Amino acid sequence: MEPILKGRGLVKRYGKVTALDNCDFDLYPGEILAVIGDNGAGKSSLIKAVSGAVIPDEGDVFLEGRKVKFTSPTDARKEGIETVYQTLAMSPALSIADNMFMGRELRKPGFRGKILRQLDRSRMEQIARDKLTELGLMTIQNINQAVETLSGGQRQGVAVARAAAFGSKVIILDEPTAALGVKESRRVLELIQDVRARGIPIILISHNMPHVFEVADRIHVHRLGKRLCVIDPKDYTMSDAVAFMTGAKQAPDLAA
Ligand SMILES: Nc1ncnc2c1ncn2[C@@H]1O[C@H](COP(=O)(O)OP(=O)(O)OP(=O)(O)O)[C@@H](O)[C@H]1O
Numbered sequence: 001m002e003p004i005l006k007g008r009g010l011v012k013r014y015g016k017v018t019a020l021d022n023c024d025f026d027l028y029p030g031e032i033l034a035v036i037g038d039n040g041a042g043k044s045s046l047i048k049a050v051s052g053a054v055i056p057d058e059g060d061v062f063l064e065g066r067k068v069k070f071t072s073p074t075d076a077r078k079e080g081i082e083t084v085y086q087t088l089a090m091s092p093a094l095s096i097a098d099n100m101f102m103g104r105e106l107r108k109p110g111f112r113g114k115i116l117r118q119l120d121r122s123r124m125e126q127i128a129r130d131k132l133t134e135l136g137l138m139t140i141q142n143i144n145q146a147v148e149t150l151s152g153g154q155r156q157g158v159a160v161a162r163a164a165a166f167g168s169k170v171i172i173l174d175e176p177t178a179a180l181g182v183k184e185s186r187r188v189l190e191l192i193q194d195v196r197a198r199g200i201p202i203i204l205i206s207h208n209m210p211h212v213f214e215v216a217d218r219i220h221v222h223r224l225g226k227r228l229c230v231i232d233p234k235d236y237t238m239s240d241a242v243a244f245m246t247g248a249k250q251a252p253d254l255a256a
Pocket of ligand 1: 014017018019037038039040041042043044045046
């Protein structure tokens, strides 16, 4: 099977710091791939390099086998790569529907939309409602509710729904449960699994080992700017994973 998203020989330097050191990366269709690693290992740099937020100094990124050169996150988004950052790019005072359609607003048909640029609010609200229902997120009562009035978990939900709603090929989640309570984390983990069930692969960056081991199909262990190994959570324990990532234990051979 061909990876849907692939990185080869990625290098990213910040002055004297080498954040990515000839790093490879593979995400396969339909999987949840967790990316774990110690602080400063280069996880964010990797994710940014495959999603257009930084331009790698060297190396190539391939989407569905085709070499791509993203120069911005907008570029990557146009190709179907959506990143949901921990610090969510949402406008708190705007409604859920407005947030979901930010930058992709729908206009009314015909003259009113094309010439007068009128927004098709009811259609956007309907689609927003449908998407949230589809993803089991309809604990949200009112689609016109301002995002600032939502709980942290609901907000993550809206961000994920937004990513899932627009034909994304890949969704990247950066520490989606870091700021959430137990119940909310649970809901977000379920949501991640729902998104996978709809066939969209997910990259999950997380320091939370129980969450990683619960949902990931494979775990990319990142260390010193490169992929150290990829493990199946069924074959290793959480303490193995932590030992690999800190260098306390010899990692399994990647080739094997
Ligand atoms: N914009 C930047 N300017 C200078 N150095 C940077 C920049 N971004 C990252 N780095 C450095 O690159 C290295 C890798 O950082 P990166 O954020 O990719 O690691 P990380 O694994 O995501 O860490 P964490 O888990 O702590 O978020 C670190 O040494 C970091 O200080």
